[in-house]
Amino acid sequence: MxxxxxxxxxxxxxxxxxxxxxxxxxxxxxxxxxxxxxxxxxxxxxxxxxIQRTASERMTIEQALKRYLAEVSPTKAPKTAQSEIGSAKKLIEKLGSYSLAALSAEVISEYRDKRLSERTRRKTPVSNNTVRLELALLSHLFNTAIREWGVGLSGNPLLNIRKPSPGAGRDRRLSASEEARLYAAVDAHANPFLGWIVRIAVETGMRSSEITGLRRDQVDIARRIVRLDDTKNGSSRLVPLSREATAVFKRALGHPIRPLDTDLIFFGEPGRDGKRRPYVFSKCWRALRAELGMSDLRFHDLRHEAVSRFVEAGLSDMQVSAISGHKSMQMLRRYTHLRAEDLVATIDELDERRRG
The missing domain is CATH 3.30.160 (Double Stranded RNA Binding Domain)
Structure with a gap:
């Protein structure tokens, strides 16, 4: 009683x-x-x-997200952790004052719809994927609070929330003339690293972080492979090198101006702490593509280009996924965009074989 x-x-x-x-x-x-x-x-x-709800009624979304960023995000890949900081900032701005117990499915649905209708500084709508990442962070926050922090909640309010569709994959491909102009521009850059990185991306399909984070012992010129230990999806993989990629790595490894205080292939200047970190080229990349009139070309599109070329060369889905690191065939196909004019030639070849 x-x-x-x-x-x-x-x-x-x-x-x-x-x-x-x-x-x-x-x-x-x-x-x-x-x-x-x-x-x-x-x-x-x-x-x-x-369920003892006192903790969930007292802990606000802002407090919970700050704890999550301090305890959980550092265990993830640096790029993911950085992305979560941006997602958390927007969630705190809109939902931070709610307690965990008070945040209902209705409130979250309203947040989702308002975010999708917002316009960014560039006057374009907030992308579906941006909102998906924010909701994914919020969902994992609730799971962590329930399973690891002992916060009393009846359940995760995001489990039955409709997520925005991921949208169509980008289909930006490089034309032959664009590739020639791009290579000429990066080769003319003061730092040869930029040209080497761009060529490696097109030849191997590696992500920018995978390329710039490479150390000398990860590249085996004799076997023509690169060993990636720390990737976005958490799995290591071996990337085969084309003759062009092998030649580029030979030039990069033989770079005469190589400091003794780092094993990075593409290194930057020492920071305030005296440590060298990977070469950062995002600023010069944006300036270069603007000069070329290719402002819609993202560096990640070079990965799309490489994967599409692997498929066009006749490699199977399993072979391509082994190179690119895609875990699902669905995601791989989102990255693959074949040129219709190239497919016409393939169809003609099949017709000739049948008739012959």
Whole structure:
């Protein structure tokens, strides 16, 4: 039976002591509210479904996200952790004042719809994938709070929320003239690293972070392979090198200006702490593509280009995924875009074989 007493401040405190359950109490404005809460909690205890909600009612989304960023995000890949900081910033701005217990599916659905209707600084709508990442972070936050932090919640309110569709994959391909102009421009850059990195991306399909993070012992020129230990999906893989890629790596490894304080192939200047980190080329890449009139060309499109060329060369889906590191065939196909004019030639060849 609950004990209900009036406090010196005029509120009503309900205290429940029941064998097998932790002592539970809560303060209310009226005695009736205290009595109603006590009956509900005692009923849940009898049925064995009681959840102590005090922590979830006190912890706000802002507090929970800050704890998540401090404890969980550092265990992920650096690029993922950095992305989560941006997602958390927007979630805190819009939902930060809600408690974990108060954030309902209705509130989250409204947040999703408003975000999708927003315009960015470039006057373009917020992408579906941006909102998907924000909702994914929020969902994992709830799972972590329930499973690891011991926060009393009846469930994850995002489980039945409709997620925005991922949208169509990008189909940006390099034409022969664009490739020639791009190579000429990167070769003319003051730092030869830029030209080598661009060529390696087109030849191997490696991500920019995978290329710039390479160390000398990861490249085996004799066997013509690169060993990637730390990848986006968490799996290591071996990347075969074409003759062109092998020649580029030979030039990069033989670069005469190589400091003794780093094993990175593509290194930057020492930071304030005296340590060298991977070469950062994003700023000069943006300036270069603007000069070439290719502002719509992202560096990641070079990975798309490489994967599409692997398929056009006749490699199977399994062979291509082994090179690119895609875990699912569905994701691989989102990255593969074959030119219709090239497919026409292939169809003609098949027709000739049948007739012959």
């Amino acid at each position: 609950a004990t209900i007493v009036k406090t010196p401040s005029g509120t009503w405190k309900a205290l429940i002591r029941k064998n097998g359950w932790p002592t539970t109490s809560k303060t209310f404005r009226t005695k009736r509210d205290a009595s109603d809460w006590s009956r509900r909690v005692e009923d849940e205890m009898v049925r064995g479904v009681y």
